[in-house]
C-alpha cells in the first residue's frame with residue numbers, strides 16, 4: 555500500500571472521530587458497497603463505503619471514452635507500452651533511420667516527450683518495457699552489431715544506465731522483461747546458435763545477481779515456435795511462457811530449477827505471439843495465437859493453482875493478440891483482423907467476451923500491438939507497423955480524463971497522488987510532473 559493511502563486513511567479516521575464514535579449507521583461493519591474495501595470506521599481503507607466507485611485503487615479521474623488515434627513519433631518499430639499507477643504512459647521503440655537507436659516516449663497523450671536511450675551501435679528489431687513497484691523504468695532490446703547481444707537500460711533520475719550484454723549467439727529475438735518486488739530485472743528471449751533460420755533455439759533467461767548478468771535457459775533445443783513472454787507472480791516466482799512446433803509451454807522457476815508443463819499441445823508456428831500476466835489474486839492469464847485448420851484463432855488461458863484451462867476468444871483470421879489486465883484483474887485482449895488489418899478488443903465480463911471494434915486499419919503487414927490498461931480500465935495501445943521505415947508510430951487510447959472534484963481513490967485529493975506529496979499526477983489532472991518522487995511536486 556502506498557504511504558499516501560495510509561496517510562489519508564488516518565486523516566479520514568480523525569475526521570470521522572474513529573470507529574464506533576457517535577452515530578454509526580454501519581453497525582454490521584461489512585463492506586457495504588461491495589467494492590472489496592472495508593469502511594475506514596471499521597479499520598478498512600474505504601473512505602466512502604456507500605459508493606463502489608470510491609476506494610484506494612480507483613482510477614481517480616481516469617475514465618473510458620471513445621477511441622482516439624495519435625502519433626507518438628514520426629516513425630518507429632519494435633514498440634512496447636506500459637502505464638504506471640499514476641496513469642503515466644511510457645513507450646519504448648526503435649527510432650527510424652540507421653544506425654538504429656532505442657527511444658523512450660512518455661507523457662500525456664498529445665504531449666509526448668522523446669529521449670534516446672541507446673544510440674551507441676546497431677540495435678535490432680525489438681524492445682520491451684516494464685515498470686517496477688518503486689517506479690523504476692526498464693527497457694530491453696536486441697543488438698545486432700558489432701556483436702549480437704541484449705541491451706538492458708534502467709532509468710535512474712534523468713540518466714539511463716545501459717548494459718550491453720554480449721551473447722555467443724547468431725541471433726536473438728523478442729526480448730521481454732519483468733521486474734520482481736526487489737526491483738530486479740528478469741529477461742527472456744529467443745536465442746539461436748544455428749545458421750538455419752528455424753533451427754533449434756533456446757528460450758533464454760537472464761537476471762542480474764551479485765553484480766553481473768547470469769543466464770539459465772528456461773528451455774533448450776526448441777524446434778519451431780520462437781516467441782516467449784515473462785511475468786513475476788506475487789511470490790516473486792519467475793514464469794516464462796513460450797511457443798514451439800509442438801505447443802505452448804509454461805516454465806516456472808522455483809529456487810534454481812525450472813519446471814515445465816505443456817499449456818497447449820497444438821502446434822504454434824513461428825512468429826505467433828503469446829502474453830502472460832498475473833492478477834492480484836495470483837491467477838495467471840495468457841493470450842496466444844493458435845492455428846486451427848487453415849485459420850488462426852486467439853485463445854485465453856487461466857492458470858489456477860496448477861493447471862491451465864483455455865477458451866477461444868476469437869476465431870477466423872485473427873492474429874497477434876496482446877493481453878493486459880485491468881482493475882480487479884479483468885483481462886483485455888486486443889488482436890488484429892487479417893482481412894484489412896483492423897483491430898478488435900475483447901473484454902471478459904461475467905464469463906462472456908464482449909468485443910468492440912477499434913478502427914482504422916493499422917497497416918499493410920501483420921502489425922504487432924502492445925497494450926497496457928490503466929486503473930480506470932482505459933486501454934493504451936502502441937501499434938508496431940512491422941517494418942523498419944514505417945512513416946509513423948501510432949498510439950490508440952480510449953482514456954478520457956474527467957476532473958470531477960471527487961477524491962475517488964481515498965488519497966486526500968482529486969486525482970492520483972502516488973508519492974504522497976499532496977500533488978496529483980499530471981495525467982490525472984494534477985500538477986505533479988513526477989508522481990513517483992515526493993521531492994518533485
Ligand SMILES: [Ca+2]
Nearest residue numbers: 602603605608
Ligand atoms: Ca467505496
Ligand SMILES: [Ca+2]
Nearest residue numbers: 615960962969
Ligand atoms: Ca476525481
Ligand SMILES: [Ca+2]
Nearest residue numbers: 614963967969
Ligand atoms: Ca485522489
Ligand SMILES: [Ca+2]
Nearest residue numbers: 971975977986
Ligand atoms: Ca504526487
